[in-house]
Amino acid sequence: MKLFVDIGNTAIKWANERELQSKVVHRASSHQIPESIDRAWIDMEVPSEVHIASVRTTRISQRLNHWIAQHWQAEVRFSTTAQQELGVTTGYTTPSQLGVDRWLALLAAYHIGGGPKLVVDCGSATTVDGVDESGRHLGGLILPGLQLIGKCLELNTDLSFGESGLNLNSFATDTAAGIQSGAMLAHLCVVERLLQDLEQRCGKTAECIITGGNADSLSAHLSATHQVIPDLVLQGLALQSAQAE
Ligand SMILES: Nc1ncnc2c1ncn2[C@@H]1O[C@H](COP(=O)(O)OP(=O)(O)OP(=O)(O)O)[C@@H](O)[C@H]1O
Numbered sequence: 016m017k018l019f020v021d022i023g024n025t026a027i028k029w030a031n032e033r034e035l036q037s038k039v040v041h042r043a044s045s046h047q048i049p050e051s052i053d054r055a056w057i058d059m060e061v062p063s064e065v066h067i068a069s070v071r072t073t074r075i076s077q078r079l080n081h082w083i084a085q086h087w088q089a090e091v092r093f094s095t096t097a098q099q100e101l102g103v104t105t106g107y108t109t110p111s112q113l114g115v116d117r118w119l120a121l122l123a124a125y126h127i128g129g130g131p132k133l134v135v136d137c138g139s140a141t142t143v144d145g146v147d148e149s150g151r152h153l154g155g156l157i158l159p160g161l162q163l164i165g166k167c168l169e170l171n172t173d174l175s176f177g178e179s180g181l182n183l184n185s186f187a188t189d190t191a192a193g194i195q196s197g198a199m200l201a202h203l204c205v206v207e208r209l210l211q212d213l214e215q216r217c218g219k220t221a222e223c224i225i226t227g228g229n230a231d232s233l234s235a236h237l238s239a240t241h242q243v244i245p246d247l248v249l250q251g252l253a254l255q256s257a258q259a260e
């Protein structure tokens with residue numbers, strides 16, 4: 016049994032092959048690995064292979080690796096970005112610089128079939144990547160995620176504000192709403208603009224796919240046609256691991 020693991024800046028998400036097929040994904044904080052996963056992983060069906068995508072430091076990967084070695088006799092593989100893989104060619108000048116989560120999401124999105132794809136990953140950071148019909152990754156953008164925009168303001172100004180509802184209001188009438196609506200509208204404008212640019216570059220309609228912990232929030236406000244696929248990075252890991260066999 017293969018276990019797929021996605022370590023992001025906020026959360027660690029995992030699913031085994033069977034769970035991934037039935038869309039079951041587990042989640043814990045990525046700040047205290049391995050303590051944060053210890054309880055859930057102790058009772059898990061023992062995997063024979065563990066495929067890991069991490070955008071965190073090697074120290075965090077080593078701690079997870081150590082936990083696995085102590086508990087299981089599993090083969091551990093850390094996923095990396097490639098120049099070309101599964102029909103997709105990176106647009107990055109230095110392929111290894113592209114986050115492995117972005118690469119895996121692109122691989123999975125491209126394999127859904129059809130025309131050009133805009134892949135939006137709304138996590139701690141938000142990334143937006145374009146891939147054309149022939150599998151050529153055009154490149155993409157990185158912005159602070161929906162919550163991080165507020166945190167950046169809190170850290171670098173003397174502003175203090177609480178939570179606000181998720182209502183989008185272009186002319187907000189309190190601080191929290193102004194910041195949250197600003198963050199959401201910035202996201203919406205970037206996605207809509209990149210979708211337009213991608214369609215113009217490809218000369219045809221592109222499909223927008225949204226993933227990440229904040230996918231549903233963005234989806235609720237995005238008027239462009241799109242689909243939400245919460246486990247896109249794990250699906251990319253599954254594709255990559257199948258190819259390696
Ligand atoms: N069950 C949940 N627990 C905590 N946060 C959640 C949950 N569901 C959605 N979220 C949202 O997900 C966001 C984090 O997204 P995600 O899970 O994609 O994180 P991440 O893996 O750290 O992101 P990144 O890959 O950018 O580092 C949080 O800011 C939070 O708003």
Ligand SMILES: CC(C)(CO)[C@@H](O)C(=O)NCCC(=O)O
Nearest residue numbers: 070112113114115116117140157
């Ligand atoms: C941008 C994040 C943090 C999003 O999770 C990740 O993909 C990453 O660390 N990327 C490396 C930089 C890049 O993709 O250009």
Ligand SMILES: [K+]
Nearest residue numbers: 023116136138
């Ligand atoms: K991510």
